[in-house]
Structure formats: C-alpha cells, structure tokens
Amino acid sequence: MTRGVRRLLALGAAATVALALGACGSSDDGGSGGDGGGTLRVAAPVLGPKGPDNPLNVLARRFESANPGTKVRVTMTSYEQYDPTLRVQISGGQPPDVIQNAIGYGSSTSTLPLARANALADLSDSPWARTLPESLRETLGFDGRVFTLPGVYTIIGAVYNRTAMEADGVRLPTSYDELLTLCRDVRASGKTLIALGGLVDYNIQNLIFTQVAATMSDEPDFAQRRLDGEVTFSESPGWLQALEQLKEMDETGCFGDDPAAVSVDAADQRLATGKSYMGIGLIDRVPAMEALNPRARFGLAPMPGGSADQTRVPGGAVLGFSVPARAKQVELAKRFVDFAAEPENAGPLPAVTGDGGPPQLPPYASQVQPLLEEERVVPFPDSLWPSPEVSAAMRTGMQGMLSGQGDPRAILKSMDSAWSSD
Amino acid sequence: MRRARVPWLFVAPALLLYAAFYLAPTLLGAGYAFTDWNGLESPSFVGLDNFSRIFGEAEGLGALRHTLVLCVLYVVAVNVVGLGLAVGLHGALKTRHVLRALFFAPVVVSPLAVAYVWKFILDPEGPLNRGLEAIGLGTLAQPWLGKPATATAAVLVTMVWQFSGWSMVIYLAGLQSIQAELYEAAEIDGAGTWRRFVDITRPLLLPALTINVSLSLIAGLMVFDQVIALTGGGPGTATETIATQVYEQALVNGRFGYSAAMALTLAVAVGTLSFVQMRAMRRQEG
Amino acid sequence: MNRYTKLTAMRELSFWVVGAIVLAPLYVLIVLSLKTKQDATASPFGLPTNPTFENYTRAWSSGGATGVPFSTALFNSVFTTVVVVAVLIALAAPAGYAIARRTSRLSNWIFALFVVGIILPMQLGLVPLFVFVGRLGLSGTRLSLVLVYVGVLMPLAVFLYATFFRALPRDYEEAAEVDGASHVRAFVQIVLPLMRPITGTVAILCGLAVWKDFFIPLVFVNGTDNVTLPVAIYSFVGQNVTDWNLIFASIVIAMAPVLIVYVLMQRYVLRGFVTGVRG
Numbered sequence: 001m002t003r004g005v006r007r008l009l010a011l012g013a014a015a016t017v018a019l020a021l022g023a024c025g026s027s028d029d030g031g032s033g034g035d036g037g038g039t040l041r042v043a044a045p046v047l048g049p050k051g052p053d054n055p056l057n058v059l060a061r062r063f064e065s066a067n068p069g070t071k072v073r074v075t076m077t078s079y080e081q082y083d084p085t086l087r088v089q090i091s092g093g094q095p096p097d098v099i100q101n102a103i104g105y106g107s108s109t110s111t112l113p114l115a116r117a118n119a120l121a122d123l124s125d126s127p128w129a130r131t132l133p134e135s136l137r138e139t140l141g142f143d144g145r146v147f148t149l150p151g152v153y154t155i156i157g158a159v160y161n162r163t164a165m166e167a168d169g170v171r172l173p174t175s176y177d178e179l180l181t182l183c184r185d186v187r188a189s190g191k192t193l194i195a196l197g198g199l200v201d202y203n204i205q206n207l208i209f210t211q212v213a214a215t216m217s218d219e220p221d222f223a224q225r226r227l228d229g230e231v232t233f234s235e236s237p238g239w240l241q242a243l244e245q246l247k248e249m250d251e252t253g254c255f256g257d258d259p260a261a262v263s264v265d266a267a268d269q270r271l272a273t274g275k276s277y278m279g280i281g282l283i284d285r286v287p288a289m290e291a292l293n294p295r296a297r298f299g300l301a302p303m304p305g306g307s308a309d310q311t312r313v314p315g316g317a318v319l320g321f322s323v324p325a326r327a328k329q330v331e332l333a334k335r336f337v338d339f340a341a342e343p344e345n346a347g348p349l350p351a352v353t354g355d356g357g358p359p360q361l362p363p364y365a366s367q368v369q370p371l372l373e374e375e376r377v378v379p380f381p382d383s384l385w386p387s388p389e390v391s392a393a394m395r396t397g398m399q400g401m402l403s404g405q406g407d408p409r410a411i412l413k414s415m416d417s418a419w420s421s422d
Numbered sequence: 423m424r425r426a427r428v429p430w431l432f433v434a435p436a437l438l439l440y441a442a443f444y445l446a447p448t449l450l451g452a453g454y455a456f457t458d459w460n461g462l463e464s465p466s467f468v469g470l471d472n473f474s475r476i477f478g479e480a481e482g483l484g485a486l487r488h489t490l491v492l493c494v495l496y497v498v499a500v501n502v503v504g505l506g507l508a509v510g511l512h513g514a515l516k517t518r519h520v521l522r523a524l525f526f527a528p529v530v531v532s533p534l535a536v537a538y539v540w541k542f543i544l545d546p547e548g549p550l551n552r553g554l555e556a557i558g559l560g561t562l563a564q565p566w567l568g569k570p571a572t573a574t575a576a577v578l579v580t581m582v583w584q585f586s587g588w589s590m591v592i593y594l595a596g597l598q599s600i601q602a603e604l605y606e607a608a609e610i611d612g613a614g615t616w617r618r619f620v621d622i623t624r625p626l627l628l629p630a631l632t633i634n635v636s637l638s639l640i641a642g643l644m645v646f647d648q649v650i651a652l653t654g655g656g657p658g659t660a661t662e663t664i665a666t667q668v669y670e671q672a673l674v675n676g677r678f679g680y681s682a683a684m685a686l687t688l689a690v691a692v693g694t695l696s697f698v699q700m701r702a703m704r705r706q707e708g
Numbered sequence: 709m710n711r712y713t714k715l716t717a718m719r720e721l722s723f724w725v726v727g728a729i730v731l732a733p734l735y736v737l738i739v740l741s742l743k744t745k746q747d748a749t750a751s752p753f754g755l756p757t758n759p760t761f762e763n764y765t766r767a768w769s770s771g772g773a774t775g776v777p778f779s780t781a782l783f784n785s786v787f788t789t790v791v792v793v794a795v796l797i798a799l800a801a802p803a804g805y806a807i808a809r810r811t812s813r814l815s816n817w818i819f820a821l822f823v824v825g826i827i828l829p830m831q832l833g834l835v836p837l838f839v840f841v842g843r844l845g846l847s848g849t850r851l852s853l854v855l856v857y858v859g860v861l862m863p864l865a866v867f868l869y870a871t872f873f874r875a876l877p878r879d880y881e882e883a884a885e886v887d888g889a890s891h892v893r894a895f896v897q898i899v900l901p902l903m904r905p906i907t908g909t910v911a912i913l914c915g916l917a918v919w920k921d922f923f924i925p926l927v928f929v930n931g932t933d934n935v936t937l938p939v940a941i942y943s944f945v946g947q948n949v950t951d952w953n954l955i956f957a958s959i960v961i962a963m964a965p966v967l968i969v970y971v972l973m974q975r976y977v978l979r980g981f982v983t984g985v986r987g
Contacts, residue, residue, distance in 0.1 A: 077930060085930060108673070263542070403656075428805060445859075515716065530916065542736065672834075
C-alpha cells in the first residue's frame, strides 16, 4: 500500500489482458541455482489467473521443454511487496535472473533508473530489439541501447456496471459536460456515478491519467519537452485543466461525498452491487468485477473528453522482461527473454513488438477499440518522469485535494519541485 | 565474601549473533545517512545534507510532527484503557479469565486483517456511520479515513484496539504483585476505595507503569504497520510517520541515504525519550 | 474486596459490552471467512446464510501464489518460530544473567549495546544484512531466516532477561557457590528453574513477532520452498479484486495455534510480568 507499490498494482493489473504473467512457482528449490544449466529464477508481480494456466507459467514450461535440463522457477509476489523486495535484492547484489518491471521511469525498479545505474544487462543484440516500435524505444533504454522486452499492454478507462445502468436508464456520457450533468442526476437519485477508492492513491493516479489524456491533445510533445526541461507542469494548460476538471467533478459529487475515505474494496463493492455505475480502472478490472457479481455484466468505456472527438484513452506497454546485470544466469536469462519474444510464445494478445496493428481488445472493451484504430491512445504520462517522487507528489496532492486540502496549482507546483529534487 | 564473577562466556554467543546479524549491518546502514546512496550506484559522502533536508522540508517535518502527536496520544490512550481494563478485571468478576483472553485476542491478529476490517468499518457508508445514524447521532458520522484529523484518530484507535490487551496484561501483573493484606489492613483503618487506590495501588503500580509507558512510547514512535495498512500515509500526507518514510524513501523511492538519516533521527528520538522517561519514573519510584 | 454484589454483576455486564465492541472486528473476520465471495459482496457483515468451509479447504489446498503448499508454509512457520524462540532462550538467558550479575561499567555498556538494538529501526540494516547473508552462501535458506530473526530479536530477549535477573535475589546462587558449585552448575540448577515466568514472556513476545512478520521472509526466502505462512497469506492478495474470504480463512488458520499457545501459557506470561514488574 505504499506509493510505488500502488503504481505497481496499476501496472500489474494490466497483465491478464496481455501476456498475463504471474504464476505459481514450481516446487524445486530456486535458491541455489548457481551452477550449470540449472535453475532460472523469474520474478514477477502477482498477475493474471493463478495456477498452471497462468501464461507466465505456461511460458516457463515451454521454455523447459525447449531447453532440456533447465528448470524455471517463477516467483510471483503480491504487487504491494514486489517493488520493495526486488529493490532490496537488486541493491543487495542478488537479484533474480529475469525480472518483470515497469518500462520507462516511474518506479524505483523501472527500466531507466536501473539501466542508468548499470543494474540491467544490455539486451540490444537480441533479435527482437531491432523490430521495436520507435515510439517505445525512449522507455526501454538510452543511447540506442535496449534493456527490456516490452510485453504487457493495457488501457485505463471507465469500468461500468452495464446491468445497473440499463436497469436505471443511465447512459454513458460522451462529453465532459454530459458527464457533469449525469453526476448531478445520479446524485439526485441517491446514488454516486463514479465509485472511487481514493483511500489508496494508485486509483487516483488512474483517474488523473484518464482525465489528462483528453486535455493534453493540444500539447502532444509535452512529456518529452518536460523531460528536456523546456516546460513545467505549472505552465501546462492541459494539466491545469485536467486537475480543475477533477476538482469540479469532485465538487459536483461525481465521486460521492468523501472519495478519499473509501477503500478499494469498498469502491469495488459499490460498483459490483450497482450503488455506483462506474469506476476508473484498468481493462482487466472488468472480469474481476464480473467475478464479484456474476449476475451483472460490465464493460470498459473511455472517459469522455471535452467533446467526443477530444476523447483519448491512456494505454500502452507498461511492463516487460529485463535481466539484472548481476543475475547468476545472465546468458540463460537472455535466452528466456528471447524465447518470450518469439511470436508463438506471446500471450493471448498480439505482442507490442513487431509491426502488427493495434491490439485486439476483448469484446467487453469494444467501445475502446475504435480509439485504438484511430490512434487516439496516449502513452502513460509517467513513463518519462525521471523519479517515482513526481507521481508520488501527484497522487498525494490529488488525494489531499479530494479531502479538502490544496488545489490544482499547488499540486502541479509540487510535481515540478519533486522533478528537480534529485 | 568475594563475589564470584559470572563468566563473560555467558554473553558471548548472544552478543556474537546479535552483532553479526543485526547490530553490524544496522550500523553499516546507518553510515548511509551521510551519503546520497540510491541503492544502486556507489554512494558519495554528503555530510549532513540529508538531515538538513529532514528538518528543512515539509515532508520530513510533517512526518516528525505526526509521529510525535500520534505517539503522545497513543501513550496516554493505551495506558488509560489498559489500566482501566486491568483494574476492572482484577477482582471479583466471575468471567474474568474469559474476558482477559478476549481483550488480549486482538494482539494476535495480523496487521493485514486488522487494516482490512477497520477500513470497512470506517467507510463513509460503513457500519460505524450507519450505527451512529441508527442511534440518532448521524451528525457525528464522518468520512473517517478521508480527513486528516479523523484519519489520525482512526490510526490511533486501531493501535489502541490492538495493543491495550498487552497493556492490560502488564498492569494486571502489577496489580497481582500487591498483597491483599495491605488492602485489608487499610480497610480496617477505615480507608475508602479512592484512598486505597491512591495510597496502596498507585505506588505499587509504578513499576508496571514504567514498563507500559516505555513499551508504548517505543511502539508509538515506531508506528508503521497500522499506518501503512490503514491509510498508507494519507489523506495526502496527513498520517505519514517517520517509520513509514524510512520505508518508502528507501524501498519505494530508492533514496537510501535520506531514509537512513530519517531512521537515525527516529532512533535518537526514541532513545532520548525513553531515557528521559526512565529517569523520571525511577525518581518517582524512589 | 471479594464480595460478589449487584454492583459487581453490573461491572461484569458492562465489561462484556465493551468486550463485544472489541470483538466486533474479529466477528467480521470470521463471518467473512465463512462466506462465498458473492455473499460477502452482497452483505459483508450479516451472519452467513449458508456458512461454508470452502474458503478453508481452498486456502489449505491452493497455498496462494507462492506455489508452496499451505501445509509446507505452516510447517516453515512453526519450524522457524520454534527454533528462533529456542535459540533466543538458550542464548539470551545466560547473557541476561551475566549482565545482571556483573555490575561493572563494562556490563552496563554491554547492556546499552543490546538496548540500542531495540530502538534502531530494522529497515536501516536491511540491505547490508541481505548482502551478508548472501556472502555466507545462505540466500533463501531456512537457516538465514532463523539467523536474521535471532539477530533482530536478541536485544529484546536479553533486555527482558537482564531486567528480570536484576530483580531476582541472588541468595540461592550464592549459597550454591559457597558450596563450591561452578557458575554453570549454579545457573543450571538454581537459576533455570526460577526463570520460567520470564521465559514465558520472551517466548510469547518473540514468538508472536516471528509468527506475524512477513517482510523479512519476503525479502530473504521468497521464491523458495521456505516461505512462511504470512507470505503465503499475502500471496492471496490479487492484482485486482482480492479474495478476502480466502485470506481471512487462512488468517484464522494462522491465528489458531497462537491463541492456543497463549491460552496454555497465559499463567506464565502473567507471572513473568509480575516478577519483572516488581524490579
């Protein structure tokens, strides 16, 4: 429940959709895999279904049969603990052989901070490294080098309770103004439009990312220019607008009276039982909600922009495979990553690598699919933020605003100062 | 008689294991307080920079302030509740053994469960607010974890709920060390309940009080689990404590140097306060 | 003092009311462990309409995401806790004894050295300790877990023993020594039987600390077959909607042995404090 960890949860949630990682480990001892072909230790956050069907487990078994004599031990750690423990293991010089980490900057175990500190093995010579889309290269390494095989693709949107909305005659809003009106109407009927578990601030991060996706359409290069130091958050009209809209939504009652006091589980329960119609989440939240309430159907829709044509969704690759530089089995680990990159070993969705078109989303996300076709998907803003403290400042500030402390300008200022603090 | 000495060999194994597996690594870690180590690259010496940051930046000062406030309130609350329970359950109640076990039960519950259950109870639409409404106190209903003051109170209540059992057990032990004859003698002398408490119970309870205050002081200053699990330091940074910062700065933000400086600050605070408190209590005990 | 009056009855009743409030969160815990996920979503707090032990059997058989059977994790927890407590008692008792019986300046310094360990936050030494364990070639082993806990909890145990022995009159030992017994014999024959109460306290305090902790095993043994119960329980926390029912069932399983031990040892805990407190 620490900050970076919340972010990881957000990232983690991506997985079922894409390669769907995570797994149950095999039963051999992975602690002593020092010699020979031996044991390959793979560490990942808890993602996707548990058990042997988990795609990462499937991948591991395939790799074992393709490399007789090799054992792959997959360790899945709950997202809350994955980041901190991995960081201790890397700092302590005994990392796993293959790790699954966030690409770009963003968290303390993301590709760029680790790569810049020489903590990751260079994977530039791998066959897949040549076919990476240009748009991703910036987040996978520096100076033309590549350190991570991007794998997990996700989308953030509004998870909605279709059954409850149909029953009450509520329709999805297509513009920001419609959204506000709907908030008021729903409020008047005694319900809350959006169930926001604001007690845990990664939820808040997802909310901000969906909002900012639409308001930044006039500043497409903002992320890169912020990284180059040409602009600041405080100067960005789009960022200010996004936060002011969120403030307005909060004051209109879109999130209920006190979103900052609601836990994720309580918010999920409200959405599942139809006390709220929408929640902000990653794409795989939909099947999770259906598991909570099998009698209701759920879907994923984009959060509306100022008008329908301004609507954007945040999406893209978030997690990938990397090999720590001090892994015991660097060569074997590289072989594993290369193996994972081969198309026939990719997960249920097309890999992000290669020249394929946009990923095909599951039917429940059909409202989002057109945005993918029209390239109205924007990258996650924080993939180019140099330290995890920037997003921490954003989440903390926003959570403060939802509980009556601070305002949009102050949040942007704190993000700017977190940027320059190191 | 010349007192024969107990050989130091008795201490050696304990000291050795403690030094190797705790003290030495911890002191090594403390050294990072004077560096900018990020856990990955080799550290460089930065003198007292980290400390001036702690005392110069809002987040460091905020964590210090929250910790002190929480600690003082906790020490008072857990001791009042613990003593109340102990006095009540030391005596004639038929079911006192069951009740004691019952009040002790929260001690053994894992922090994960505690946090989950409390979060549900304290939800704006949760049973606490519903209950208040039901008994006509709806105006008292709060978004408990969503406002700085009530979130702090929630952390406090959770801590008191979980640990008053310990406090009670220690006070009970103190009470049981008081001989019943003393009371009987006082009763014969015509002393009332209050006089008996002030003259007999109070002075004899002081050792238990000393232990309880020390333990709760340390627990209050090092509060971590309850905060991380219940509020994660929020809303905003309203319940961020030194111990949560020590953890987050190092393992989440990769600022190992800054985190070590915070930890050292915490250790000095705990050490100083415990020392002062021990001194004061020893004097009281005479 | 000991008459059972109407007032006492009132007091008894009021304590039960307070007790019910204290137990309310535990009620939630147990009720949820007996419900299916859908029941829990529909009404988290009501009594279960169809109480089910399915969560318990599922928790027991699946073992979370660690890939280690729940029974193995249970064994690891019991093993680690028992060994750590045994080592602590075996080493901290004589150490505390020596510190209490030697009144030199050096003894005060050694005592202070142990106390320092109580007030230093554990996080400070995490990375150096992890490196050290690796250098010893013990990464991921049960032994590493035991050694780390022994190191971390030793100061508390020594502190408790030293405080206890300081309050314990030395008459018996001195008599034994006059009779020509060695220190070791005096310790084993005279002191050991006397220290049972404080040993109960040390065992409960340190045993609980090991039993409930999950961060140290997560860092030191995750990814091996040596994970403890809390790691297995935490691995039920999913990436999305968490199976709280499974978690609560497994928490109840994990709580049971501790409560049993506590009830069995309650007497000793109290006595330990009585004697400790008298000092």
